[in-house]
Amino acid sequence: xxxxxxxxxxxxxxxxxxxxxxxxxxxxxxxxxxxxxxxxxxxxxxxxxxxxxxxxxxxxxxxxxxxxxxxxxxxxxxxxxxxxxxxxxxxxxxxxxxxxxxxxxxxxxxxxxxxxxxxxxxxxxxxxxxxxx
Numbered sequence: 001x002x003x004x005x006x007x008x009x010x011x012x013x014x015x016x017x018x019x020x021x022x023x024x025x026x027x028x029x030x031x032x033x034x035x036x037x038x039x040x041x042x043x044x045x046x047x048x049x050x051x052x053x054x055x056x057x058x059x060x061x062x063x064x065x066x067x068x069x070x071x072x073x074x075x076x077x078x079x080x081x082x083x084x085x086x087x088x089x090x091x092x093x094x095x096x097x098x099x100x101x102x103x104x105x106x107x108x109x110x111x112x113x114x115x116x117x118x119x120x121x122x123x124x125x126x127x128x129x130x131x132x133x
Contacts, residue, residue, distance in 0.1 A: 026131065027054070032124030036061060037117055039126045041100075047130055049108055054100040058117060066096020070119035076103055077112050105132040 026047050029040045038061050044053040058067040072090045077083060085104040092098050105111050111132055116125040 027128060030126045030128065031061070032117070032126045034124040036122045037067065037124040037126075039115060039117075039124075039128075041113070041115070041128050047105065047132055049105055049132055051101075052103045052105065054103060054113075056098045056100055056115070058096050058098070058119075060119075060122060067117065067119045067122070068092070068095045070098075070117050072098065073116045074100065074103065075114040075116075076105070077114065078107070078109060079112050080110065105130065108132050 027041045027043050029038060031038055038059040040057040040059075042055045044055060056072075058070055059065070060067055069092065074087045074090065076085045076087065085106050088103040089101045090098055091101065103113060109132060111130045112127045113130060114125060114127045117123065
């Protein structure tokens, strides 16, 4: 088992114990497509039509250190229609912990929040699926 898979497994177990939703259930923990970053995204409240806030934690899977001061870009889309909404505001709270504010889902249905991270030579991205009632 690779190091990053062990880290991912431990994060998923920790999140399960904390009653945090797993991937596919409106948030959770996912590894980035490049395998450099572990993303943990949790809605502050149940996801609704309109503006939503999320907590996000970023971990470098190679060092197991939090990613601090990362440049983060967000894109919210409705995959079936390629619609985009506002990108929201990112605010770092503590080392590796970020608050994403004002993520807008302007109609019910299946949405995706794509997060792109760049930090000191590390780049990665992930897409979290959300179902908005």
